[in-house]
Amino acid sequence: MTTQAQELQQIIESAQDIVIIQADNPDADSLGSALGLEQILGNMGKEPYMYCGIDIPSYLRYLAGWDRVARTLPKKFDAAIFVDVSTMSLIDKITRDPQYPVLTRRPVAVLDHHAVVAEAIEFASVSINATDVSSAGELIGQLAQQLGWPLDAVSTEYLMTAILGDTQGLTNDLARPSTYRLLADFVDIGADRPKLEEKRRQHNKYPPEIFKYKADLIDRTELLLDGALAVVAVPQTEIETYSPLYNPAPLIQQDMMLIDGVRVSVVLKRYDDGKTTAAIRSAYGFPIAAPIAVAFGGGGHAYASGFKLTDRIDSDELRAKLLRATEDALSALGGSES
Numbered sequence: 001m002t003t004q005a006q007e008l009q010q011i012i013e014s015a016q017d018i019v020i021i022q023a024d025n026p027d028a029d030s031l032g033s034a035l036g037l038e039q040i041l042g043n044m045g046k047e048p049y050m051y052c053g054i055d056i057p058s059y060l061r062y063l064a065g066w067d068r069v070a071r072t073l074p075k076k077f078d079a080a081i082f083v084d085v086s087t088m089s090l091i092d093k094i095t096r097d098p099q100y101p102v103l104t105r106r107p108v109a110v111l112d113h114h115a116v117v118a119e120a121i122e123f124a125s126v127s128i129n130a131t132d133v134s135s136a137g138e139l140i141g142q143l144a145q146q147l148g149w150p151l152d153a154v155s156t157e158y159l160m161t162a163i164l165g166d167t168q169g170l171t172n173d174l175a176r177p178s179t180y181r182l183l184a185d186f187v188d189i190g191a192d193r194p195k196l197e198e199k200r201r202q203h204n205k206y207p208p209e210i211f212k213y214k215a216d217l218i219d220r221t222e223l224l225l226d227g228a229l230a231v232v233a234v235p236q237t238e239i240e241t242y243s244p245l246y247n248p249a250p251l252i253q254q255d256m257m258l259i260d261g262v263r264v265s266v267v268l269k270r271y272d273d274g275k276t277t278a279a280i281r282s283a284y285g286f287p288i289a290a291p292i293a294v295a296f297g298g299g300g301h302a303y304a305s306g307f308k309l310t311d312r313i314d315s316d317e318l319r320a321k322l323l324r325a326t327e328d329a330l331s332a333l334g335g336s337e338s
């Protein structure tokens with residue numbers, strides 16, 4: 001057992017009320033990790049509390065308990081655990097919470113798996129950033145086994161969701177032999193993947209107007225760089241109309257990746273106040289999502305990343321920058337075609 005794991009155990013043992021914190025861009029890994037850890041801590045007799053600076057996106061709401069995630073820090077807590085994040089740039093919201101000064105003085109653990117860390121969370125007492133795991137969910141599962149935390153069917157199903165999120169259903173190269181072994185242990189404990197998949201399928205059905213809207217997005221998708229880069233922009237009016245029903249990025253992005261020749265897809269959300277966000281996905285064999293995001297001050301994984309621009313940028317300039325960043329990333333890869 002590592003010293004860091006022992007320090008984490010110490011923090012948990014000495015605390016009663018423990019806040020579990022996700023970044024301002026929650027995904028299946030962060031939410032599954034938070035819910036899994038909530039269940040584990042509850043079984044240890046602790047009082048867990050889940051925080052996230054933004055609303056849990058609707059596509060994740062098939063996970064029972066998502067509505068226990070609060071947008072404010074509690075009045076009273078003894079310790080905190082960040083899951084799936086280790087950079088200040090992704091926890092901007094919490095720094096404006098009235099209880100933030102308290103947080104910086106409490107014992108704080110960071111459990112993450114992102115290799116590149118700019119602006120580390122300096123006030124953390126212990127930071128476990130494992131780069132040999134697929135996800136925060138896998139890290140928590142491993143820690144649970146090492147430290148003897150009580151795992152049950154509920155917590156393992158949440159952690160399984162987390163792992164399946166970041167490994168895209170065990171289809172990308174983040175999934176290692178150890179990932180499969182851990183999942184096999186989870187199945188032994190009671191995690192039920194077919195049940196989980198059915199819950200997600202039911203939840204992810206969309207109303208007829210979303211089906212029609214998808215056609216608009218397909219129609220507006222631009223194929224650039226000889227078809228290697230697919231880009232579509234979603235203006236604020238559409239975000240307001242359709243986001244409450246279905247998130248436009250997941251609605252269209254998988255289909256963009258099905259286009260023959262597409263290496264990278266980008267879904268841009270353009271807000272009236274000048275803000276732009278981007279969801280970037282890259283094709284298998286082209287692990288260039290992160291470097292493209294980094295060119296815009298963002299970050300993420302080899303095949304999934306994103307960025308946020310707060311200053312207004314016009315569409316032509318943004319398209320030119322995207323083209324350049326994608327070309328650079330492709331040529332850095334050695335121009336290899338598969």
Ligand SMILES: [Mn+2]
Binds near residue numbers: 029084113134136
């Ligand atoms: Mn993750």
